[in-house]
Amino acid sequence: MPADSLAPKEPTPPLKLWLPAVAAAWFVPGLGHFLLKRPIRAMLLFSSVVVMFAAGLLMRGTFFEPQTGDLLNTVIYVGGFLGDLASGLLYLVTVWFGYAQPDVAGHVHDYGTKFLVGAGLLNVLAMVDAYEIATGKKE
Amino acid sequence: MSLSHFEAAVLFALITSIVLGIVTKKTDRERIRYAAYCFACFVGTLFGLGWLMYLGHR
Numbered sequence: 214m215p216a217d218s219l220a221p222k223e224p225t226p227p228l229k230l231w232l233p234a235v236a237a238a239w240f241v242p243g244l245g246h247f248l249l250k251r252p253i254r255a256m257l258l259f260s261s262v263v264v265m266f267a268a269g270l271l272m273r274g275t276f277f278e279p280q281t282g283d284l285l286n287t288v289i290y291v292g293g294f295l296g297d298l299a300s301g302l303l304y305l306v307t308v309w310f311g312y313a314q315p316d317v318a319g320h321v322h323d324y325g326t327k328f329l330v331g332a333g334l335l336n337v338l339a340m341v342d343a344y345e346i347a348t349g350k351k352e
Numbered sequence: 353m354s355l356s357h358f359e360a361a362v363l364f365a366l367i368t369s370i371v372l373g374i375v376t377k378k379t380d381r382e383r384i385r386y387a388a389y390c391f392a393c394f395v396g397t398l399f400g401l402g403w404l405m406y407l408g409h410r
Contacts (some may be wrong), residue, residue: 254374261367268363271353321353324360331364335371342375352378 231347238343240301242336245343258339266303266332274325275316276308293326299333299340358398365394 238245243259246252277293280286297304314322345351355363373387 257370257374261371265364265367268353268355268360272355272360320357321355321360324355324357324364328360328364331368335368338371338375 226348231344234343234347235340238340239299239336242301242303242332242339245340246346249343249346251346258335262300262332262336262339263303265328265335266300269325269328269332270307270312272321272325272328273314273317274322274327274329275314276304276312276329277326293330296330296333299336300329301336303332358402361398362395365391365398369394 234245234248236245237248241259242262243255243257246255246258276297277290279294280290314325316322316326342351369387369390372390373383377383377386
């Protein structure tokens with residue numbers, strides 16, 4: 214048996230300690246850091262995610278819709294959808310206002326699609342950071 | 353908005369580097385240095401791959 218499996222597991226931090234910050238970080242990029250009293254980082258994260266998301270929209274990128282089929286399709290479309298959804302309110306408001314760009318050929322549209330997913334993935338990094346700050350693993 | 357490949361890739365690199373700097377390092381000095389390092393790596397890779405594709409198509 215490996216030595217790692219014998220080491221005592223770190224207790225999971227209580228939900229109420231980190232869930233509000235992580236949920237806020239998902240809903241509005243940077244809000245988690247703001248609630249954790251890191252306003253400058255919050256502002257930088259908010260600006261970064263919003264600029265990337267807005268650039269994706271201005272390039273008429275496409276939102277992924279979850280589709281299943283073979284493994285590659287499932288990974289790309291479900292993963293892409295989750296990436297889009299990770300932008301939180303930005304994604305929800307955009308869809309609510311009826312943004313539905315069809316998938317067309319062209320490098321600008323293609324970059325736009327990647328920017329939209331990229332904004333969500335950057336927000337996932339921000340959520341992980343908020344979790345680590347909230348649980349005291351990081352300053 | 354119509355950006356070239358290069359402009360779009362540099363914009364992506366810039367924003368991603370800022371976020372990576374913020375979330376991975378502990379002090380502001382380290383964050384700025386790491387963001388600059390990431391940006392340099394992105395742009396270096398961009399030029400490297402650009403030349404590779406150019407030479408590969410000759």
